[in-house]
Amino acid sequence: MSVRRAALWSMGAQYATFTIQFAASVIISRLFLLPSDVGLFSVALAAAMLVSIFQDLGITRFISGQPQMEPKSLPFYAGVAVSIGWTVSALVALAAPLVAHFYGEPDLAPLLWLIAASYLISPYATVPAALLVREMDFRALFHVNAGSALAGNGTAVILAACGFGASSLAWGVLVTALVRAGIAQWQRPVRPRLPRVFSSVKPMLGFSSMSFVLSASAAVGQRSQDLIVGRLLGIASTGLFSRASALAGQLTTLVTGAIGSVFYAAFARKRDAGEPLAEPYLHLVSCYTALNWAAMVGLALAAEPLVMLLYGPNWMGSASLLRWTALGEIFFVAVPLQMDVPLLLGQIRRLVWVNLLDTAAAVIILTAGCFISLEAAGISRVVYGFVWWAIYATYLGRLMGFRFRDLLGVYLRSGICALAAGVPLIVAGFYGLGGASMPFLTLLGLSGLGVLLWLATLALIRHPAWLEIRMLVSALARPILSRAAA
Structure with a gap:
């Protein structure tokens, strides 16, 4: 296949x-x-x-x-x-x-x-x-x-x-x-x-x-979040925090989660063939960020009406948490396959130490936020996201040999596209049309307009993801057109 x-x-x-x-x-x-x-x-x-x-x-x-x-x-x-x-x-x-x-x-x-x-x-x-x-x-x-x-x-x-x-x-x-x-x-x-x-x-x-050791370290960093919030802020706060985290995580999985397992197998084949990984990795980063950043910007801007429409008034306490979690996800998707690539290259021992540093940062930053308030716990996701990005971007850059300025160039182009996607919701908020009371059709229309602006910007700046989208549409349309012709 x-x-x-x-x-x-x-x-x-x-x-x-x-x-x-x-x-x-x-x-x-x-x-x-x-x-x-x-x-x-x-x-x-x-x-x-x-x-x-x-x-x-x-x-x-x-x-x-x-x-x-x-x-x-x-x-x-x-x-x-x-x-x-x-x-x-x-x-x-x-x-x-x-x-x-x-x-x-x-x-x-x-x-x-x-x-x-x-x-x-x-x-x-x-x-x-x-x-x-x-x-x-x-x-x-x-x-x-x-x-x-x-x-x-x-x-x-x-x-x-x-x-x-x-x-x-x-x-x-x-x-x-x-x-x-x-x-x-x-x-x-x-x-x-x-x-x-x-x-x-x-x-x-x-x-x-x-x-x-690697899995244990990663599990402590990822799975301890609900345990820390539950112990310091209570069970109800844990429900709000986990719902915000789950919604942002599900959207990330929806947008690009499927790509990871495919590229892991593809990178393994390139490794076996002795091919360099830097160029295909930067291409992967461009696709990840182009898709995910636009989605996360939209999620952050539409947090309040989205929570009200989906979950109802009992869950409005998770709206601000969803906003901060979505902004934090921008950092987490900026360095994809951060565990898989080092494993493919036989760097598991060094990866363990890098991951232990990441885990310590996750636990310390979230605990500090929980001692302040539930809102601060949400903000801590953005702080931790930046620390996480700094750790893994530096590590993978040295491991695969890509230039940092090339990575920043990828980020710049994806950031422009993400900003374009958020323009309709930003304008609506400026004119007082945002908030929890936004009707569903209004939110749907603004989101659809954001998608159109995002696609137009991808094409205008010739983002690498635009070519992938065109090829994907072509692959999906080919069988349909063949049946129609027959």
């Missing part, structure tokens, strides 16, 4: 998954659950995922990124994944009462037990999904991701409507794991077997030893 065809299938999976998750979150938040319910689940999930860093141990990256792979070793890799997953499940289940006591929320324990049950099942999808990425079979991966998302989120909506509260979200996680494992094994069956000799899994464990 070609890179662009793989990208189409990967984008299809991302869009389908996003649509399902987004629709479920809107229905559940607007009709059934309060911020305190979502906050309770967010704390439970964050606590469980801190333990789940043991689960993958870099198995997915190892399988999808290795130049050579022995098929006879795959069942042993799957056996290791299942063994680790069951151990993680036991740890989460045992820790559940302690976490509930720490937060003074007895209802946390049952949520953690449901999430722990999902860790018994999810490892069965690890190796099959990694093989699908390695083989660039993103059509099969579409069925895995979209099918499991539909089943899990559908379950959550039904149970929330039946009055299950926060536990409806935990049941959704469990059903997602069940369906994902089932479809993955159907598409690319791998029967787990425990290795009898250490040599059969030695290459993977050698990679995983440092990958575990």
Whole structure:
């Protein structure tokens, strides 16, 4: 499968998954659950995922990124994944009462037990999904991701409507794991077997030893956010904070999330061929920033009416948090594949130290913000975003050898396009047409006008993303035109 065809299938999976998750979150938040319910689940999930860093141990990256792979070793890799997953499940289940006591929320324990049950099942999808990425079979991966998302989120909506509260979200996680494992094994069956000799899994464990430290550091930085906010500002504040973070993250995933997995496999092939990565990486940065920056500027400008329209008045406290989170995302998408490229180039030890620095900054900056207020916690995302960008832009620039001025040139062109996209909403706000009371059709019209201005600016300044968009449209239109001609 070609890179662009793989990208189409990967984008299809991302869009389908996003649509399902987004629709479920809107229905559940607007009709059934309060911020305190979502906050309770967010704390439970964050606590469980801190333990789940043991689960993958870099198995997915190892399988999808290795130049050579022995098929006879795959069942042993799957056996290791299942063994680790069951151990993680036991740890989460045992820790559940302690976490509930720490937060003074007895209802946390049952949520953690449901999430722990999902860790018994999810490892069965690890190796099959990694093989699908390695083989660039993103059509099969579409069925895995979209099918499991539909089943899990559908379950959550039904149970929330039946009055299950926060536990409806935990049941959704469990059903997602069940369906994902089932479809993955159907598409690319791998029967787990425990290795009898250490040599059969030695290459993977050698990679995983440092990958575990890397995953642990990244998990602390990413998953501790809800735990810190929940402890210092309360469960309801956690619900508002996590909803803002989730919406910004979902939009990023919708816009360019599909590109990452495709380019990881493509970069692995370039590495194996001995080709330089600097030029294709800068091209990737230009596409990432052109798409994401425009989306994040629009999200920041439309935060208040968007929250009111989607989630209702109970969630208006997350509007300002959404604005700051969207502005912070501008930095986070400016250096894509910051973990994957160093791993492909065999720089895992140095990457671990860089990531530890990143994690320390994440925890310290967010904690400082939480000691001030919930609003300050939102602002801290922008501060941390700048620190994160400075760390990884410097590191990857030295690693791949691209010039910093070339990177800034990419940013300048993408920034101009993002500003053009935000002009309609900026003008509307200047004339007092913004705010939570903005009608849906007005917001839709201004957003559509912003998209047109963005496309026109891409074409006017000959942004590299414009060529990619034209080629994508051509690839999508070709089969339709062929059928019409026939």
